[in-house]
Amino acid sequence: xxxxxKIKRLFHIFNCSFxxxxxxxxxxxxxxxxxxxxxxxLIGCGYWISxxxxxxIGSIVSYFLNKYFTFRDYERGFKKVIRFVLNISVCYFLAxxxxxxxxxWILSEYNLxxxxxxxxxxxxxxxxxxxxxxxxxxxxxxxxxxxxxEI
Numbered sequence: 001x002x003x004x005x006k007i008k009r010l011f012h013i014f015n016c017s018f019x020x021x022x023x024x025x026x027x028x029x030x031x032x033x034x035x036x037x038x039x040x041x042l043i044g045c046g047y048w049i050s051x052x053x054x055x056x057i058g059s060i061v062s063y064f065l066n067k068y069f070t071f072r073d074y075e076r077g078f079k080k081v082i083r084f085v086l087n088i089s090v091c092y093f094l095a096x097x098x099x100x101x102x103x104x105w106i107l108s109e110y111n112l113x114x115x116x117x118x119x120x121x122x123x124x125x126x127x128x129x130x131x132x133x134x135x136x137x138x139x140x141x142x143x144x145x146x147x148x149x150e151i
Contacts, residue, residue, distance in 0.1 A: 020070040021132050024062060029124070032058035036120060047116045051096050051123060059088050071140035080139060087134035091127055099123035 032054035040050035063084050067073050073080070099122035107115050 017070055017072075017136065018132065021066065021135070024065040024070055025128060027065070028058040028062050031061070033124070037117075040116065040120070041113075047100070047119070048096075051120055052092070055088060055092050055127075059084075062088075066135055067140065071135070073140045083139045084135070087139050088131065091130040091134055095127035095130055096120070096123035099126055 035057055036050045036054035039045040039053050040047070045053070063081070067080070096119070100116075100119045103119040103122055104115050107118060
């Protein structure tokens with residue numbers, strides 16, 4: 001594949017669906033972040049439980065908003081739900097696992113609560129990028145692109 005073709009493919013991946021994905025993400029982030037930090041800082045849940053609660057709650061809303069609003073995918077079937085759950089799970093463990101290791105290393109002199117809170121913020125950022133690519137290329141990709149309605 002030529003460089004020009006690769007650039008066109010990359011641009012196509014980040015078309016207007018990325019803007020819609022960001023809008024959906026802002027909604028999910030507001031709710032999920034509140035749940036995560038309340039669970040960690042007020043209820044006393046640990047790092048993994050707090051961040052998992054964020055994605056369990058947010059993912060239910062995210063699936064439906066991204067399916068219909070972001071990617072204009074009107075196909076029915078359980079296969080996409082399984083792909084979505086798999087994508088969210090892989091992205092979650094990668095993003096939060098990497099973020100925790102890196103932040104713990106960089107901020108080794110800080111206390112656990114500071115490191116965990118900053119790790120959760122870093123994990124959120126990494127998760128957004130991995131999740132978009134996973135949903136765009138794996139979950140809601142369709143060989144019959146003409147059946148999708150694009151704005």
